[in-house]
Amino acid sequence: MKIGIVCYPTFGGSGVVATELGKALASNGHEIHFITYSQPARLDFFSENLYYHEVSMAQYPLFDFSPYESALASKLVDVVKFEKLDLLHVHYAIPHASVAYLAKQILASHGINIPVVTTLHGTDITLVGKDKSFSPVVTFSINQSDGVTTVSESLREQTLEYFDVNRDIRVIPNFIDFSRFHNKSKxxxxxxxxxxxxxxxxxxxxxxxxxxxxxxxxxxxxxxxxxxxxxxxxxxxxxxxxxxxxxxxxxxxxxxxxxxxxxxxxxxxxxxxxxxxxxxxxxxxxxxxxxxxxxxxxxxxxxxxxxxxxxxxxxxxxxxxxxxxxxxxxxxxxxxxxxxxxxxxxxxxxxxxxxDLAKILPLYENYYEEVVSAS
Ligand code: GMT
Known part of the structure; x- marks a missing residue:
């Protein structure tokens, strides 16, 4: 598949999971396009199946706050269209899920259907997301995603408790790559x-x-x-x-x-x-x-x-x-x-x-197949 991955490129848990997932999918033959504002911290290896698209921001004196969401949505439209992506997988709901929804609507007006999978990681639900200033947008964008995953059963339950969510949520836990994480003689x-x-x-x-x-x-x-x-x-x-x-x-x-x-x-x-x-x-x-x-x-x-x-x-x-x-x-x-x-x-x-990554990766791959064939 050709998959676009949107995440925070920092050392935070959601960015690490998104990057490690993308690298593993690329090793499994998928074409992976990272779309974010800087090179993800763990995107440290070369593969012919890995691409990185930087979201660049125009600076203008009028902007007290940089309109990152608009720049990201425009980039998503551009990458989905020209790279002919099959699916967008966005990590951390704020603002990625609502931005993906906007991009999906713009692409629909061009006759392109792009399914969106949102993975909820934690503080996007438990701390930030349930804050009144974000919750209507988070609720809407979870309900509008074509697929939603959480990293634990507990997070799934909290999402259903805090938000008016009326859809299935698939639990796919975090994973570990034993080729990197193992006991080394030090x-x-x-x-x-x-x-x-x-x-x-x-x-x-x-x-x-x-x-x-x-x-x-x-x-x-x-x-x-x-x-x-x-x-x-x-x-x-x-x-x-x-x-x-x-x-x-x-x-x-x-x-x-x-x-x-x-x-x-x-x-x-x-x-x-x-x-x-x-x-x-x-x-x-x-x-x-x-x-x-x-x-x-x-x-x-x-x-x-x-x-x-x-x-x-x-x-x-x-x-x-x-x-x-x-x-x-x-x-x-x-x-x-x-x-x-x-x-x-x-x-x-x-x-x-x-x-083990080898056990969790197929859960994502199967879920992508389900979402794409249902949309
Ligand atoms: O708290 C962090 O370390 C960052 C945060 C994030 O969203 O980037 O991590 C969350 O996502 C990780 C990957 O799914 C989870 O393993 C962490 O438990 C989770 N952090 C919290 O819920 C506080």
């Missing part, structure tokens, strides 16, 4: 990070409020009081400063490393013993899946789609949002005994295999 790195063979605990995120990065430090403090340990904080964002401050206040800053944004996340995960994800909202938890693929068990909150990924007492543990004592208790339970730690590591890896 003994020299481990010795540099944990010279006294301390346990290594890791958190990766975009440090937004929803990630509860301060809870990560609070959990670590409790673990660090009883077990020699190091905390690696990967990523950057609005909460980083407060989180660093808290590490100083709690007297653990000598054992906490803030590494900023990192590309080779799988190398950091390979030296980790435990992953922390205490988010207050998480539609799936791709970062936790990446950890599990590298044999790292997960301590998470029990919100959103996390219980569909992290299995209580098997791949890790789940606790109520904000219950840092419970999370710390479980972390210590996993980390204090080498044999038990190994059992959790093996089980985390086994659970991650359920989300």
């Amino acid at each position: 003994e020299h790195f481990k010795r540099a990070i944990a010279p006294g063979n301390e346990r290594v605990i890791t958190h990766t995120s975009n440090f937004r409020k929803v990630k509860n990065t301060q809870d990560v430090v609070r959990i670590f403090k409790r673990v660090n009081d009883v077990l020699p340990s190091k905390l690696l904080m990967v990523g950057d964002g609005p909460e980083r400063h407060n989180t660093e401050e808290l590490a100083r206040e709690l007297g653990v800053s000598q054992d906490v490393r803030f590494l900023g944004k990192q590309d080779a996340i799988e190398e950091i995960l390979s030296v980790s013993d435990l992953f922390l994800m205490p988010s207050s909202s998480e539609s799936f938890g791709l970062a936790a899946l990446e950890a599990m693929a590298c044999h790292v068990p997960v301590i998470s909150s029990n919100t959103g789609g996390l219980p569909e990924l992290n299995v209580q007492g098997i791949s890790g543990f789940l606790s109520n949002i904000g219950d840092v004592d419970d999370m710390a208790k479980h972390a210590i339970h996993i980390l204090e005994d080498c044999d038990r730690l190994q059992v959790f590591k093996d089980a985390a890896f086994a659970r991650a295999q359920e989300f």
